[in-house]
Amino acid sequence: MARTPEDLELEAAYAHCHEIVAARAKNFIYSFMLLPPARRRGLEAIYAYCRVADDFADDDGLETVERASLLADLRLRLHQALPLSGDARQDPAPPNPEIDPLMLALADTAQRFGIQRLDLDLVAIGCEQDLIKARYANWEELRDYCYHVASAVGLACLEVFGYRGPEAEVRTLGVDLGLAMQLTNVIRDVREDVERDRIYLPADELERFGIDEAQLREGRVDDNWRAFAAFQVARARDLFERAAPLERYVRRRSRICPAALATIYKAVLNEIEAADYDVFSRRASLSGRRKLGLLGQAFGRTIAGALTP
DSSP, X not given: OOOOHHHHHHHHHHHXXXXXXXXXXXXXXXXXXXXXXXXXXXXXXXHHHHHHHHHHHHOTTSOHHHHHHHHHHHHHHHHHHSOTTSBTTTSOOOOOTTSOHHHHHHHHHHHHHOOBHHHHHHHHHHHHHTTTOOBOSSHHHHHHHHIIIIIHHHXXXXXXXXXXXXXXXXHXXXXXXXXXXXXXXXXXXXXXXXXXXOBXXXXXXXXXXXXXXXXXXXXXXXXXXXXXXXXXXXXXXXXXXXXXXXXXXXXXXXXXXXXXXXXXXXHHHHHHHHTTTOTTTSOOOOOHHXXXXXXXXXXXXXXXXXXXX
């Protein structure tokens, strides 16, 4: 069957999203590799949107007011692409060929899989928070931020994965996985964040372990820092453990994705530990070969532990 101009336009829109993810979200591209094509494209549309939002918030070449304007426009385009209730499961709207490729792909993904607009909206709201808030008093404040920029992403992805089981329970597990991943990012990226004058680490816990901002700016690794970093790594591991049952609820063909993400991010925590918690001298990272190996491990685990059809 010959493809229509609309088919070609949609294909180009998804290709645009793939390019963004391949260039800017390398941990995720590995976890998407073994998914069925339609679900892979849907996840790439979601992550391309998140990447664009994050890049707007972090563009140091622009004034804060300009970055805020870009994020506001992104949210407006999202609302236009997913109008009315914003829940495509209840009130689907056809993709609008007049909107940009990113939103065209998102609109099609929402139609296919029933993504709730609120989950995507929260991501941009979290990125907007980076423009006005650079310190976090406690874990509760940091947790709220992580929910916006990571857990909300996971909740949108759950609809693309497909799952069986109580929605509230499954979404709670998805929230925990997002929190674990974002906290891993926070620990890994302390140096880069401090250079931007952002300190996501909970202030009350820094004080409890005897660490001040001067030490973070110096990048000084001492026993206080090691104890603090070990505490945060343990918190992230606990969140990963709490999220582990998610895999059994996700459809078998999609289960590899959350399994691979958890495996890769837990390996980053291992790298931080192996470096004796020195996240200042070198950013903890994994090679492409290592990620492929971890993907294979995750695949084997999901096959061996498959509990649902």
